[in-house]
Amino acid sequence: MVSGWYAFFRVALRWIGRVLTRCRVSGRSHIPREGPFILVANHESILDPLLIQTNCRRTVHFFAKSTQFGANAVFRWFLPRVAAIPARRYRVDPQSVRTALRALERGDGVGIYLEGERSWEGALRPFRRGSIRLILKAGVPVVPCHVSGTYDAWPRWTRSRWRSTVHVRYGEPLHFGVHETRGARESALEPAADRLRQALLALAGERPDRPWPTGA
Amino acid sequence: MALIDLCYRCPQCGHDPMDGEGDAVWCASCGIWIERSRGRLLLSLTEGDQQFDVSAADLCRRIDEHGGPITRATRDDGTLEYSARARISWRVSEQAVRYRGVLRGFVESMGPPAPGTVTVDRDRVHVDAGGRHAGSWRHLDLGAVQASSSSLQLSLPDDQLVQFRFEDDSPRRWETLMRRLITDAYERAGRGGVVEFQPRIVTGW
DSSP: OOOHHHHHHHHHHHHHHHHHOEEEEEOGGGSOSSSOEEEEEOOOSTHHHHHHHHTOSSOEEEEEEHHHHTTOHHHHHHHHHTTOEEEOSSSOOHHHHHHHHHHHHTTOEEEEETTSSOOSSSSOOOOOHHHHHHHHHHOOOEEEEEEESHHHHOOTTOSOOOOOEEEEEEOOOBOOOOOOSHHHHHHHHHHHHHHHHHHHHHHHOOOOOOOOOOOO | OOHHHHOOSOTTTOOSSOEEETTEEEOTTTOOEEEEETTEEEEESSTTSOEEEEOHHHHHHHHHHTTTTHHHHBOTTSOBEEEEEEEEEEEEEEEEEEETTEEEEEEEEEOOOEEEEEEEESSEEEEESSTTSEEEEEGGGOOEEEEOSSOEEEEETTTEEEEEEESSSOHHHHHHHHHHHHHHHHHHTTOOOEEEOSSSOEEOO
């Protein structure tokens, strides 16, 4: 279900995304046309949610750190209207999981940054176990999405932006099945994390290896 | 937020700290210069010399190989202590976030920041922001560690949350330092290796 505000911001922010980056998108056909799904992505920049959500035709409820909602009145008004789910990072947050599961029950998409935060160094970090558990509990198709180039455009350690080429790649949906019990989820945790990591790395492709300069 | 938050220590010679401003850092010891330009990180081995593309992942890996934040925190006698000035705030409440009458989640409200000092040693973290905003907690009693671009949050016992916004230090240095000290404390206590630091500290067994 697409709300009016969400539809409005998707169009408006897509144009802002085009101003901020030179964005290429591939694999959009992998996003299910209907029914619930989970979209998992790497997270290198504050630009990621803007580019992923505006290039996805379905409504995606993305987890966002709760402190962003409290940053100022504008964010507090804006974030719920773009379907952001506040997630407290300093404790296990069952309410954010409930909100996500409700969105899936309604047939919407839910977006998860598996690393739980923006990468400092632009490389894929370890995945949060709670995110994998949610995927295993939900049992819906999981669409991997890799965004490259946003780290060069705007990494987390600077306020300055650079307009660079960004590539958003959606991959084929993965199916993990429903794991009803905690025991089943725990035993499937590591294999699922490995599969998701491989899917994201495959979308990322080879990154050129840069030898450390020696001055020779 | 600046490049020095990422590159707080020289990736070339290990000198700590780096000097820096905005999107550039330089080492007073070996003279390398790193700057962000055209969206890339460029390194010069000497000022004005040829520039090389380097990746942030390489910088971080080399900083870790030099010992990360531990070397500077270690004294000559082998004890460990490190401190920094910070604006320190505590969680005062949580507010519900609703949209169209439906609860979506909760957001923490932090109290007004007070100037203070945070100090760590091998076993404890000490917070001093004056008056009742002072305390000391064992690393083993911390609930979670999480860093944002400009601050570090620690979950304390009794459902307390404290946030440090460092005045002249790197949140990434502090995140790495806290994680290493907590991992070390858990291993010394025989509790196993820490595999996750947020939303709660989890060990491998």
